[in-house]
Amino acid sequence: MSSGPGEGYVDLGYARVDTDRARRCGFPEVVFGGGKTPSEVAGIARVILARGPVLLVSRATVEQHAAVVADFPEARWHERGRCITVERPALPKNKGRIAVVCAGTSDMPVADEAAITAGIFGGNVTRFTDVGVAGLHRLLAVRDELEASTVIIVVAGMEGALPSAVAGLVSKPVIAVPTSVGYGASFGGVAALLGMLNSCGSGVTVVNIDNGFGAAYAASQIVRLTEL
Amino acid sequence: MSSGPGEGYVDLGYARVDTDRARRCGFPEVVFGGGKTPSEVAGIARVILARGPVLLVSRATVEQHAAVVADFPEARWHERGRCITVERPALPKNKGRIAVVCAGTSDMPVADEAAITAGIFGGNVTRFTDVGVAGLHRLLAVRDELEASTVIIVVAGMEGALPSAVAGLVSKPVIAVPTSVGYGASFGGVAALLGMLNSCGSGVTVVNIDNGFGAAYAASQIVRLTEL
Amino acid sequence: MSSGPGEGYVDLGYARVDTDRARRCGFPEVVFGGGKTPSEVAGIARVILARGPVLLVSRATVEQHAAVVADFPEARWHERGRCITVERPALPKNKGRIAVVCAGTSDMPVADEAAITAGIFGGNVTRFTDVGVAGLHRLLAVRDELEASTVIIVVAGMEGALPSAVAGLVSKPVIAVPTSVGYGASFGGVAALLGMLNSCGSGVTVVNIDNGFGAAYAASQIVRLTEL
Amino acid sequence: MSSGPGEGYVDLGYARVDTDRARRCGFPEVVFGGGKTPSEVAGIARVILARGPVLLVSRATVEQHAAVVADFPEARWHERGRCITVERPALPKNKGRIAVVCAGTSDMPVADEAAITAGIFGGNVTRFTDVGVAGLHRLLAVRDELEASTVIIVVAGMEGALPSAVAGLVSKPVIAVPTSVGYGASFGGVAALLGMLNSCGSGVTVVNIDNGFGAAYAASQIVRLTEL
Amino acid sequence: MSSGPGEGYVDLGYARVDTDRARRCGFPEVVFGGGKTPSEVAGIARVILARGPVLLVSRATVEQHAAVVADFPEARWHERGRCITVERPALPKNKGRIAVVCAGTSDMPVADEAAITAGIFGGNVTRFTDVGVAGLHRLLAVRDELEASTVIIVVAGMEGALPSAVAGLVSKPVIAVPTSVGYGASFGGVAALLGMLNSCGSGVTVVNIDNGFGAAYAASQIVRLTEL
C-alpha cells in the first residue's frame, strides 16, 4: 500500500482509493461492489474507514459482507438492497426530507438501494410504495406528503410513467430511477428509461436503470444545499 | 383491367383491388396512399366507388386528391389528417361512441386520422384534446365522459403515459396510438410505443406509431359488435 | 395493514392493493407475480379475496402457489401458463366467444395465459393450436369458426405473420400477442412484435411480447360490451 | 374558449392551457413550440400572459415569434436557442447561481436554451463554453468558479464525458444534457446520453438529448429550494 | 487507365473495374451507381462494354444515364427501378422462369430493380403484383403459376409476411426482398427484414432491404444451374 504522488489517494495495486473525495465532493468515496473480490472490497473498506466514519458498498454480495464484517463487526448487510453499510457513528441527520416513491412492489430492491444510500449520507427518508399510475387515487392520496418533501426520488419499471404524474403535481425536484422490472418490450428497463427521459413533466431528471444509488446521491447533494 | 380467377379482386396491373373485402371483413378496402402515384390512387378509387358508397385514402397527398376529385367532385381533402374521403352517401351512424383522446396539441394530425377513419365507418366520435398526464386535473375532469364512450382511442407522443392513466380510470377498451411527436430519445415515437406496450394499465392494446387509421379501424369493429 | 385516506386501497406496506378497481374498471385487480415473494403474493391474495370472488396471479411461481393454497385450498396452479387462480364461485359465463389462436406448439404457454385470464373473467374460450401461415390450409379450415367468435386473440412468435392472415379473413377484432419463441434475429420476440405492429391486416391491435394476460383482458372488455 | 369544469385550465379546443401550474408546480406552464401553428402558439401565449408576467416558448420558430410579437411587442426572439420569451416584468433574480457548462462550440444552441430557461425563472446564470475533456487544463482553470455555483448544468455531445469529470471535481449537483452534436456512431446524441447515464461521477442526473429546457427547469427548482 | 499487374482488372484511378468477373462468377460486373459521379459511371461503362455485350447500373440517377447515353445511345433509363441498361445484343434468354412477386403497389420500385436485373442476365420474368396476405385469395389464385416457376422472388414491406405464405404453398426456392415501405415501427424496412429472416416457411433466404438486384442475381445463378 502506497500513497500516490502529491497525496489524495491510496494505491492498493488493484484500486486507487480516492481519499480526497470527501473534501472535493462532500461525500466519501462509495465502493461499487460489482466485479470485485471479497478481499478487494475488504481492503478498500479498511482504507475508507481509517479516514472517515461511514462506508457504503453498493451492488454487494453476501460474501463481500462476510469479508468486511471480519474487520468491522458493525457492518450491516441489506439483503434486498444489496448493500453493505458501516456507520461509526452515523453522519448527522439532515432537516430536509427525501421521499422515495416506488411504482410497484417489484421495484422495491432499487428503492431500498436509494433509501440506504440517502440514509448513510444523513438523509431523512420517507417511503411511498406501490403508487403506480394505474390507480391514480393512490398517488393523489399522498400528494401533500410529497409536496412537503425537499426532493422526490421516483422509482418505476414497465412504462415508467410515474415521474411524469408526480412532477405535474408538485413543485419539488423529481429524480427518476427506471428499473429493469418488466418483460418483453421493456428490454430490461429501457422502456422505463425512455419514458422518463421523454417525460412531459417539466424538470424530471433521470439516472441509469436500477441506479437507486445515483438518485440518492444527487438527492443528498440537493438536500445539503438547503442546509448551508 | 381484369378480374382475378374465381373473382374477388380486380387486377389493375399495379394493384389487385380486393373487392371482396367488405363481405369478408365488414368494411371496404382502404387505400394506403404512401408510394402510389396520383393516377394509381384515382384508378383504385374508381374500382372501389363502383362497388360501394365510401372511399378512404390514408397517408394521401394533395396531388392524389386532385386526381381523385376529377372523377369524384365530392372528394374531400383533410389537410391535417392527410386523408381523402368520399361518402355518397355516408354509412349509417352507429349508436356507440368512440372517444379520441389526445395528449398534446402536437398529436392532433394523428388524432385527426383516427377521427376521420372512425367517421367514414359510421363512427360517432367525440374529441378530447391536450389532456396529458402533466396536468392530471384536465384528465380527471373528463373521466365520466370517457367512461360513457364505447371504446377509447388514446393518442400520445413523448413518453406515451396517457393510456395507462386512462385505462386505470375507466372500464372501456383503450386502444393506444403512439405518435412520433418528441425529440432526442423519443426516437421518432419508439419511446411512446414502448411506454404503451409496457403499460401498467390492464387491457391497453397498441397500434403502430402514428397509425390513427388502425386504431380507428379496430375501434369501429368493436363498436359494430355492440350494434349486432 | 391500513386503509388509505379516503378509502379505495389497502396499504400492506409492500403493496397498496387497489380495492376500487372492480368498481372503476369492471374487473378486480390482477396480481403480477414477477418479483414478489410468496408471502407478499399471499398477503395480497387475502385482501383481494376478502372483497371479491376471484383471484388471478400471473407470472406466478409454484412457491407463490404454495403460499396462496395454504389460505385458499381451492387455488389452482396452471403449470404451463404460470398462473394461480381462485374462483369461489366463478364469475358468470359470457355469451360472447373468445377465440385463442396459436401459431405453433411452442407458443402454447402464452396462449394458456390468455385462455386462463379470459376464463377467470367469464370468457367462453375456444382454442385453435398450430395453425401458422406455413400451412395455410390449416388456417382456412377453421376460418368459419373464427368468424363465429366475438373477438380473436392470435398468439405467434418467429415472424408473427398469423394476425395479418387472420385479420384478412374475418370481420372480428384481432388482438395480436407476439411471443418470445424463436432464435437469432427474433430477438426475444421483437421480430414478431414488429411484424404485428406493421400488419397489413387492418385493425390488428397488439400487446407486449408474451402478454397473454393483456390480450385476454382487452378481449374480456370487448365481450362485456356486447353483453350490456 | 371555455374554462374546464372545476377550473384549473382554459380549453382552447386545440389546447387545454394549464393555468393552475404555477400554483401546483411553482412555475407557469411553458409552451413546447414543436408541431404547433403560429396562431396556436399566439393563442396559448395570450392565455398565459393574461394570468402571469412571463412566457417561454421552447423549440419555437421565427414564424411563431412573429405571431406572438403582434400581441406582445416585448416578445424576444432567441435565434440560436430557438426560444420566445416575454418578461413584463422579469421574475425577481435568485441569489443562487446556475453554471451552464458547454463542452464545445457546437453545443451552444442547447446551452443557450438552458440559459434562457434558467433566466426566465429568475436564474443567475454563468456560462463556461468549450471546456471539453480533450484539454483538461481548460476545465481545471474554472474549477473554483464551478464549485462556487449552486447547481451545474453540463452540456456535451460526442462521447458526453464532461459531466463525469466535472462531478469528480465539485460537490454541487450536476445535471447533464447530452446533445445531438457528433456524427456516425454518435447516433444523434445516443452516445452522449449513454455516457452520461453510465457516468462514474456520482450524482450526475440526466435529461433528454438536446433538452436544455428540462435541465434548467430542474436547476431552477433546486435553486429555489435554497431561497426558501 | 492502366491494367493491374497480372491482369484481371482495369485501374481508372477512382475504380478498379473487375474485368475478370464474368469468367470467375459467370456474370459481368454490375455498377453500383450510389455515390459515383456521372463521369465515373460513364468511364466504368466504357471499360465494361469494351469487353462484353451488356451493362447494368443499379441505384442510378438520370444524370448518370445522360453521361452513359452520350457514348452508348442504346442505353435505357428505367425510371421506377432506377437502373441504366445496355444490351448489344441481349444475352440469350433462359428457359427457366423467374417469378417476381410483389406484396403491394408501393413495393414496385424494388420489384422493378429485380425484374430488370433478372432480364439483363437472360431471365424469363413473370410479374405478380399486389398479392399481399391481407387478401389471401389473391395469392391462392396464382399458386399454380408460382409453382410453375423455377425460382420465386418475393418483394414485401411492412411486416414482410408474404414469403412465409408463398414458401408454404410451393416447392421452389423463395428469395425474399424486404422493402423500406411502411412507417413508424417498420424502421425503414427492418420489420420486414426481421419477419423474413424469422420466416416459418422453410427455405426462405433473404437479401438486404430494397436489394432487388441481389435477389435477381441469386435467382439468375439458380436458373443457370438448371440450364447446364
Next chain:
Amino acid sequence: MSSGPGEGYVDLGYARVDTDRARRCGFPEVVFGGGKTPSEVAGIARVILARGPVLLVSRATVEQHAAVVADFPEARWHERGRCITVERPALPKNKGRIAVVCAGTSDMPVADEAAITAGIFGGNVTRFTDVGVAGLHRLLAVRDELEASTVIIVVAGMEGALPSAVAGLVSKPVIAVPTSVGYGASFGGVAALLGMLNSCGSGVTVVNIDNGFGAAYAASQIVRLTEL
C-alpha cells in the same frame, strides 16, 4: 388424434402436423424441437413416420431423442448439431453437390446442422472447415472444389466476411449463415448477419442467425431443380 376437415393435417391437440407438406413443398415437415416436450416431439414423429420414410428434428434435446428412440430405435442423436434423424430408408442421393464451408472451428455446430439437414434430404455434402478470411490462402486453396459444387453454404460468425470473399471467387449460389459466435459487439450474431446482408459479393442470400437448417433446406431445393 383427428384429421382436419378436408384432410391435409393431423390434429394432435398440441400440434397440427402438416401431412400435405411433401406433396406441396417437396420435402416432409421438419420438427422444430425448441419449446416442445419430449412426448410432444415423439407424438409428432409418429405421425410423420407413419406417412414417410424420414424424420428430422432440429434444435432438439437429448431428452427428446430418448422419447423418439423408444418408438424408433434407429433414431440417431447428433450431439453437436442438436438434431434427431430417422432414415428408413434414406432418401436417394442427389447428383448435385452441396459445399458446407465454415469460417472457424467454433462455427461447427451450425455447419453440422446444415450438413445433417442437407443429408436427410438426399444431399451430397462436402465439408470445408476453418477457412476464414484472416488467412486467405486457406480459402484460395479450395477455390476449385467450391466452384465444382452446385450450391455453397457459408457459415461464419464474428464479422461474417467469408461469404463476400467466396461469392467473388465462384459462379455458384452462395447461401450465408451468420452464427452467434463472437463476443462484445458481435451481439449474438448480429454483426455477422449485417455483414452478410450488406455483402459486396453479388448474389449472396442470407438466413437467420445459426439457422443451418434453413440454409440447407434452400440448398436442397436448388439441387433438386438441377435433378429434374
Next chain:
Amino acid sequence: MSSGPGEGYVDLGYARVDTDRARRCGFPEVVFGGGKTPSEVAGIARVILARGPVLLVSRATVEQHAAVVADFPEARWHERGRCITVERPALPKNKGRIAVVCAGTSDMPVADEAAITAGIFGGNVTRFTDVGVAGLHRLLAVRDELEASTVIIVVAGMEGALPSAVAGLVSKPVIAVPTSVGYGASFGGVAALLGMLNSCGSGVTVVNIDNGFGAAYAASQIVRLTEL
C-alpha cells in the same frame, strides 16, 4: 479575446482554443467545422495560425472556407474531403509511409479526409482505391506495396470486410474506417463498424464511422514514433 488563467488556451467566448495542444500532444489543435459559423471558424483559424504554421478544418463548408480565405489567401478548399487546409510552410515530410486503402469508389470522400489529414501532419501518403474483397485479385496485386507501408488505413462501407483481409496479409498496423456507404441494413455505416470491430484479423483497430480524420491522426502518431 483573453487568455485563460495560467495560460494554455485563448478564450474567444464561443471557443477556448487549446494553444498548448502541440506541446502536449505533438500536433496543433484541429478545428471540427460541424455546427460552427464561418466567422467562428475564421476566428479560431486566426488564433491557431498566429501560433503555428498549419491549419486543418475538418467537416468544413465552402462558406467556412470563404471566411478563412479572406484572412489567409493560401487556404485550400478540398471539395470531396470537405476540408480546409493552410500550410505556411508545410510541416517536414516523414520518411514512413501511410497507405490509404479504399474498398470502393463511393468511399473516396472519407479516404480523402484521411489522406488530407495525414498530409498536413507530414505524412507520405499512397492511395489504393477500389480493392474490395469481391475481387480479391485486386487486393492481392497490391499486397507487397501495402506491406512496404508503415501503417495502413483501410476505408470501407457496406459489410466492412476489407480490413480483415488486409490484416491477414501484412504485418503492419491496420486502422479501419467504416463509412456510411450502403443502404438498408447498412444502417448508415453500423454494419461496417460492427464488421470491423469483430474482425477476425488480429490487431485491427477502428475509428468512428466516416472518421477519416481520426484514423489519419492515429496513423500520424504511429509514423512519428518511428522517426524518433
Next chain:
Amino acid sequence: MSSGPGEGYVDLGYARVDTDRARRCGFPEVVFGGGKTPSEVAGIARVILARGPVLLVSRATVEQHAAVVADFPEARWHERGRCITVERPALPKNKGRIAVVCAGTSDMPVADEAAITAGIFGGNVTRFTDVGVAGLHRLLAVRDELEASTVIIVVAGMEGALPSAVAGLVSKPVIAVPTSVGYGASFGGVAALLGMLNSCGSGVTVVNIDNGFGAAYAASQIVRLTEL
C-alpha cells in the same frame, strides 16, 4: 493431419492452423478458445508449438489448460485474464514500452488479457490501475509515466471516458478497450464502446468490447515498428 495444398496451413479436420502467419503477419497464430473443446485446443497447440516457441490461447477455460498442460507442462494458466501461455523460451523483450491503463478495479480481467498478450509478443508492460476520470488527480499523477510509453492501452467500462482524457494529455497513440463492466444502460459495454468511438480526444482507436487481446496485438505491431 494433412498439410494444405501449396502448404501454409495444417488441416486438423476441425481447424486449418495457419502455419504461415508468423511469416506473413509477424506474430504466430493465436488460438481463440471460445467454443473449442479441450482436445481441439490441445491439438492446435501441438501444431503451433511444433513450429514456434510461443503459444497464446485467449478466452480459454481451465479444462483447456488441463488438456494443454498434459503435453506442455510449462503451460501457464492465467485465471483472471482467462489465458493459456507457453514460452519456450520467451520472445526477446522490446525496448519500447506498452502502458496498460485501467479505469477501475472491475476492468482488470480485460487489462490482464491485454498485458498477457503484449507480454507474450515481447512487450515491456507497465500497469496503471483504477485511474478513472471521477478522480482526475489520480490520472494527472501518472501523466509523465504515460507520456514516456511508446503506446498506451486504455481499458474502461461504464461511460468509457478515460481514453479521451488520456489522449488529451499525451502525444502517444491511445488504443481504447471498452469493457462490459457496468449495468443498466451500459448494455454490456455498448455505452463505453460508443463513448470511445466518439472520443473528442484525437487519434483514439478502438477495439471490440472486452478485446484486450486485440488492443495488445495492435500495440505490439506498433512497438515493433520502432524496433526496426
